[in-house]
Amino acid sequence: MNKKTLNNKLGSGLFLARHLIVDFYDCDINILLDCKKLEKILILSAKKIWVTIISSNFNIFEPQWVSWVVILSESHFTIHTWPEYCYAAVDIFTCWNMNYQKWINFLTKFLKSKKIQIITDQQRWLATKFKNKKLNNKIVIKKKKSWKEEFKKNNNWWIACSIDVYDCNPKTIRNSNEIKRYVKELCNIIKMNRFWNTKIVHFGENAQIAWYSMTQLIETSLISAHFANKTNTSYIDIFSCKYYDPAIVANFTTKFFEWKYYKLKINMRNGK
16 A cells, blocks of 8 residues: 555544543442452453453552553553542543443442443544655554444444634634634535524623624534633534534634634444
8 A cells, every 4th residue: 555545544534542531439448448359350341341451550559549550452441549538530541442331330330339420431533634754664554443434333323522622713703604604614514404594692791701602403413612702712512413524523613713722522422
């Protein structure tokens, strides 16, 4: 495969990894204090989701806290415990989209946690086309799934993305006609049919707290946005049962609002 072909293959919307952060509350304090039992539970949890442990290391901080780091062939996971609060903070980062629900259920059962909270479920992806012109024969490129393949594979019902665009062009986010134009062009690009007119409302009694809010119904759900004048930041959410490429949305949005930098979160949701 030559470099030109490779650049085309590794375009936007390429799934690379998934990062999950989970908090476990009201755990059994005796388990959190028992390092050997805790280690056994974590090793078994890795086997439950078919990941391969390469190495592990833990440290006990006096008088009772434990941090445990596991290197996986797929990446890593960690746990940090606060027995005095019956609390454990866990995260797992993997290069393929495994059955995380099984992993969470297993840890919940064996930590005897009465309450869990998923803090982050973040997909990691290639935001721009691959442009490494100095690629040599020693570099191995593994084939990765596109977001569309990932969406179909897991029978997802919805895809949602949130884009925070910082240091936008202040004239653009303060102009309701420009915001309407953004919505219209975005829907055309991602092939979403608008339903009714774009609703834009101006809030705030003075310049310090003023902002525009926008909602646009689409046949497959909703696009909404808030534009903060004080910080020149745009907060945009797109929720749809029809697939669209988040990378295309991000690239168009950042160019339209003349961004300085941005933050993107993607969530694929199903009925499970």
